[in-house]
Amino acid sequence: MKKLISGIVIIAVGLFLLEHVLGQESDKRNYQYFDDMTQTFAYKTQSTNPHLKSGQTQQASIPGTIPRGYMPLHYGNSEAELVRAGEELVNPFSADTHVARGEVVYQNQCMICHGAGGEGDGPVTKRGFPPPTSLFSEQAVGRTDGQMFHIITYGFKNMPLYASSVDIDDRWFAINYIRQLQVNNLNEPQATSQAPAEGGKE
Numbered sequence: 001m002k003k004l005i006s007g008i009v010i011i012a013v014g015l016f017l018l019e020h021v022l023g024q025e026s027d028k029r030n031y032q033y034f035d036d037m038t039q040t041f042a043y044k045t046q047s048t049n050p051h052l053k054s055g056q057t058q059q060a061s062i063p064g065t066i067p068r069g070y071m072p073l074h075y076g077n078s079e080a081e082l083v084r085a086g087e088e089l090v091n092p093f094s095a096d097t098h099v100a101r102g103e104v105v106y107q108n109q110c111m112i113c114h115g116a117g118g119e120g121d122g123p124v125t126k127r128g129f130p131p132p133t134s135l136f137s138e139q140a141v142g143r144t145d146g147q148m149f150h151i152i153t154y155g156f157k158n159m160p161l162y163a164s165s166v167d168i169d170d171r172w173f174a175i176n177y178i179r180q181l182q183v184n185n186l187n188e189p190q191a192t193s194q195a196p197a198e199g200g201k202e
């Protein structure tokens with residue numbers, strides 16, 4: 001029995017001493033057996049660095065660098081910039097491509113106002129939103145793709161901007177779809193004559 005008790009006492013004292021040596025301060029790093037993983041020779045991203053001109057390990061990106069998948073638009077939000085975008089911006093996708101995707105974008109984002117067929121009679125126009133003019137109007141047909149792109153990016157009159165919900169390629173695809181609607185409308189004269197009657201002119 002005495003042996004057992006002294007055994008327990010020795011173990012307890014041993015554990016106490018071990019704990020004292022290894023884990024003295026709870027807010028400090030404990031004894032490290034293999035420290036080569038934490039104490040690396042490499043500079044950490046946000047540390048100072050005596051070997052580089054800027055004195056920092058992390059280097060600033062070269063002026064003009066843009067994130068992958070992001071393309072800045074060099075046009076502001078004004079009438080003059082709309083005109084300039086119309087003259088300079090060219091649709092990178094030929095008119096008959098990506099029309100199916102354009103239709104999806106149009107039906108999801110634009111239809112609520114412009115109407116499923118483009119006549120300006122979308123569901124919100126039945127609930128008090130001022131109806132946009134038909135996408136078959138002379139003005140809309142006469143717009144260049146670049147102008148339409150600017151309109152989707154910055155909005156136009158009562159139309160809010162769609163830059164954050166329609167990505168750049170999708171804007172061009174939606175334009176290709178609108179062009180197809182316009183061509184179909186031209187080829188079907190009766191659709192044009194129906195437009196004012198059905199369109200949200202009221």
Ligand code: HEC
Nearest residue numbers: 109110113132133139140148151156157158159162166174
């Ligand atoms: C919240 C309603 C609304 C939504 C959604 C909307 N538009 Fe518009 N859009 C308008 C209004 C209002 C006008 C201004 C039309 C006018 O002159 O009366 C307009 C104008 C336009 C014009 C110029 C037409 C012209 O007569 O010159 C184009 C092109 C156009 N929108 C495309 C789009 C596309 C593409 C989308 C989807 C990405 C879209 N719109 C989404 C309301 C909307």
